[in-house]
Amino acid sequence: MTYTFTTNDFLLMVQGAGITFLLTIIAGVIGTFMGFLVGWARTTKNAVFYYSLGAYVDIIRSIPLIIQFVLFNSFMAIAGYPMDPFISGIITLSIYISGYVAEVVKAGIESVPDVTRKAARGLGMTYYQDFFYVVVPIGMRTVFPSWTGLMLGLMKDTSLIAVLGATPPELLRSSQIIINRIQEPLMILLGAGAFYFIMCYVITHFAGRYEKIWQQKRQAAL
Amino acid sequence: MNVNRIFKHLSLPIISMLLFSANTSADKLDDIIAEGEIKCGIMLDVPPVGMRDNDNNPIGYDVEFCRDMATALGVEAIIVETPAPDRIPAILSGRVDVGVASATNSLERAKSVAFSIPYQIWDVGVAVAADNTTISSYEDLKGKSIGTVRGTTGEVAFLNDLEKWGEGTSHIAYGSNAEQFLALSQGKVDAIIESTAIFGEYAKGKGKDKIKVCCSVTTAPADWTGLMVKRGDQGLLNWINLFVWHQWKAGRTDELYRQWFGYPAPNMAYPGIHGY
Amino acid sequence: MFEYTFQWRVVWKHWPQLLEAGLLTLQLTILSIIIGLVIASVLAVFRDSSNPFAKYLSVTWVALARNTPALLQIYMAYFGLGAFGIHLSPYTAVLGAVAFNNAGYLAEILRGGFSTVPASQKFAARGLGLTATQSYIYITLPQVLQAVFLPIVNQVIWAMLATSLGMIIGLQELTGMTTFLQSQTFRPFEFYFVAACMYLVIAKIATMLAQIVAAHMFKGGADK
Numbered sequence: 221m222t223y224t225f226t227t228n229d230f231l232l233m234v235q236g237a238g239i240t241f242l243l244t245i246i247a248g249v250i251g252t253f254m255g256f257l258v259g260w261a262r263t264t265k266n267a268v269f270y271y272s273l274g275a276y277v278d279i280i281r282s283i284p285l286i287i288q289f290v291l292f293n294s295f296m297a298i299a300g301y302p303m304d305p306f307i308s309g310i311i312t313l314s315i316y317i318s319g320y321v322a323e324v325v326k327a328g329i330e331s332v333p334d335v336t337r338k339a340a341r342g343l344g345m346t347y348y349q350d351f352f353y354v355v356v357p358i359g360m361r362t363v364f365p366s367w368t369g370l371m372l373g374l375m376k377d378t379s380l381i382a383v384l385g386a387t388p389p390e391l392l393r394s395s396q397i398i399i400n401r402i403q404e405p406l407m408i409l410l411g412a413g414a415f416y417f418i419m420c421y422v423i424t425h426f427a428g429r430y431e432k433i434w435q436q437k438r439q440a441a442l
Numbered sequence: 443m444n445v446n447r448i449f450k451h452l453s454l455p456i457i458s459m460l461l462f463s464a465n466t467s468a469d470k471l472d473d474i475i476a477e478g479e480i481k482c483g484i485m486l487d488v489p490p491v492g493m494r495d496n497d498n499n500p501i502g503y504d505v506e507f508c509r510d511m512a513t514a515l516g517v518e519a520i521i522v523e524t525p526a527p528d529r530i531p532a533i534l535s536g537r538v539d540v541g542v543a544s545a546t547n548s549l550e551r552a553k554s555v556a557f558s559i560p561y562q563i564w565d566v567g568v569a570v571a572a573d574n575t576t577i578s579s580y581e582d583l584k585g586k587s588i589g590t591v592r593g594t595t596g597e598v599a600f601l602n603d604l605e606k607w608g609e610g611t612s613h614i615a616y617g618s619n620a621e622q623f624l625a626l627s628q629g630k631v632d633a634i635i636e637s638t639a640i641f642g643e644y645a646k647g648k649g650k651d652k653i654k655v656c657c658s659v660t661t662a663p664a665d666w667t668g669l670m671v672k673r674g675d676q677g678l679l680n681w682i683n684l685f686v687w688h689q690w691k692a693g694r695t696d697e698l699y700r701q702w703f704g705y706p707a708p709n710m711a712y713p714g715i716h717g718y
Numbered sequence: 719m720f721e722y723t724f725q726w727r728v729v730w731k732h733w734p735q736l737l738e739a740g741l742l743t744l745q746l747t748i749l750s751i752i753i754g755l756v757i758a759s760v761l762a763v764f765r766d767s768s769n770p771f772a773k774y775l776s777v778t779w780v781a782l783a784r785n786t787p788a789l790l791q792i793y794m795a796y797f798g799l800g801a802f803g804i805h806l807s808p809y810t811a812v813l814g815a816v817a818f819n820n821a822g823y824l825a826e827i828l829r830g831g832f833s834t835v836p837a838s839q840k841f842a843a844r845g846l847g848l849t850a851t852q853s854y855i856y857i858t859l860p861q862v863l864q865a866v867f868l869p870i871v872n873q874v875i876w877a878m879l880a881t882s883l884g885m886i887i888g889l890q891e892l893t894g895m896t897t898f899l900q901s902q903t904f905r906p907f908e909f910y911f912v913a914a915c916m917y918l919v920i921a922k923i924a925t926m927l928a929q930i931v932a933a934h935m936f937k938g939g940a941d942k
Contacts, residue, residue, distance in 0.1 A: 223647030282921035284882040297535030298722035403648035420785040554904035593901030617886035
């Protein structure tokens with residue numbers, strides 16, 4: 221056994237970064253889809269939807285993710301449906317991020333002026349046509365930066381899945397594995413931080429560029 | 443006629459029980475043998491009982507203990523990593539058959555899961571920086587700052603004493619050994635309390651010549667740990683108890699102690715009493 | 719399905735400890751937000767400052783706070799500074815790190831809020847004889863705070879969640895206490911469930927406090 225940082229360890233961290241990315245994408249896609257439905261349902265003037273889903277969003281956003289992981293995992297366990305921690309982790313992450321996405325989606329839909337929607341309906345569009353061809357394109361563009369911010373937050377939050385010991389290990393967990401062996405927590409965590417920073421930075425950069433192209437297109441269209 | 447009728451009524455449930463209950467037979471031990479594998483829940487962040495080698499394969503005292511158990515059963519050992527908060531859910535849900543996680547066999551915990559007879563005893567000690575000359579006994583900790591790992595048995599014993607000692611002594615509960623060691627090396631705490639085996643492993647690598655074990659925690663010098671199974675799995679528990687006994691009798695426990703802790707296995711029967 | 723028997727009495731027995739830890743979480747949340755807001759209002763101004771150093775400081779702070787995990791920030795405040803001989807207590811380290819993080823996010827939120835205040839107001843204030851600082855504190859900032867009230871409330875909740883990471887460096891806040899108690903009793907589900915409920919209550923209290931403060935500051939304008 222060696223007690224120093226090896227090439228193998230570096231590869232483990234790179235693999236961890238890959239898993240972090242994968243977790244972010246899977247939970248991001250599922251969570252965005254769920255959050256979209258929840259956010260949409262909350263804008264329809266149905267009081268049952270509004271309050272029950274409002275409670276859902278509120279609860280999810282007020283409980284630390286670590287506790288959500290442990291609770292969901294142990295609840296499924298004692299209910300007699302044991303799950304692989306990786307799977308239960310992905311489900312928890314998806315539910316967790318859906319609460320945040322729902323708020324953003326709701327804000328996006330509400331940002332579309334009533335006049336616009338009435339005009340669309342006046343042109344003979346059905347509710348769904350209005351929603352998908354008018355509200356979604358305009359509203360989602362408004363909240364795109366907030367959504368990107370959520371996904372960045374999600375990427376950092378995936379690290380908390382470490383509490384379940386899910387395998388394969390994501391970035392923070394693989395860092396912890398190395399720390400346990402070589403006992404250099406400061407250096408390793410700084411390295412992990414650099415990984416996160418780079419990944420976040422790259423995404424922010426591309427999101428920013430995407431937004432610019434969007435704006436240019438819109439200006440060209442006007 | 444009557445008998446026939448009764449038989450007729452009974453036969454269907456009995457036959458269906460025989461047919462369909464193969465997977466949920468009365469005893470977990472049967473399931474393990476039938477499936478040909480035993481799933482051990484092990485903490486892999488507690489060197490030297492559970493850790494990972496250079497290639498990230500699980501190794502350690504607990505890992506080998508599980509493999510020995512599998513060999514004795516004639517089945518394959520499946521190592522499932524269970525961090526502290528997941529240990530109990532994993533056992534309760536049957537995701538693991540037995541918890542091999544160096545868990546102290548406290549009466550409070552035994553209300554939740556069943557413990558085997560002791561399979562491993564930790565010495566609980568106090569470690570200080572190698573050049574420390576002011577702390578040479580457990581009593582010397584009065585008025586100092588002490589770091590522990592949250593939820594460990596050493597911590598619980600220390601907390602009891604801390605209450606008696608009164609003001610002046612400070613205590614910080616860290617998340618894991620890594621933080622505890624770092625805090626000692628940075629001088630954030632004067633002493634740390636943990637199992638001496640954990641200190642020993644640390645002293646092999648990063649902590650070489652940096653720490654020394656000064657003394658044992660006099661109020662709780664030893665931490666008796668047991669294997670854990672679901673409270674109702676009595677048949678499995680019986681087998682495991684006998685296995686732990688045989689493991690000792692065959693000298694294998696001693697071998698594992700020398701290999702992972704670097705010293706011979708201590709006496710695992712508490713003086714003056716039978717059983718645990 | 720449920721072979722498990724829930725045991726709630728054991729949680730009740732440890733209720734005083736949980737309550738104490740919960741109050742610590744609440745206290746940290748409120749303090750970290752107040753400190754974060756103060757720093758953020760400075761950072762937001764620095765961002766558009768002509769002084770390159772001030773601008774650079776602001777940009778770096780925001781990028782670091784937003785793009786690295788909160789766990790790392792807490793770790794650095796405690797052990798990172800410790801490597802240079804600066805020893806903070808776990809409490810100070812967590813408070814500092816969460817405030818650092820809050821400041822980064824809040825600065826961006828405030829900056830977004832600035833766009834809602836027309837520049838003409840600033841000129842008017844200056845014309846009335848207010849200094850630049852006075853006009854910022856009395857005219858611009860209150861309006862910005864009003865515009866960004868909701869995102870700030872979200873940040874309050876986020877700050878509360880972040881304090882839970884303090885348990886790693888030795889803070890006995892709600893998550894740390896829960897972890898300790900469950901390891902003693904081996905009743906993870908019961909303890910984490912109660913902790914989750916407590917977080918919900920703390921979040922509600924913190925949000926309500928924010929609303930009361932806002933109502934006072936903006937004379938009821940915030941919940942329009």
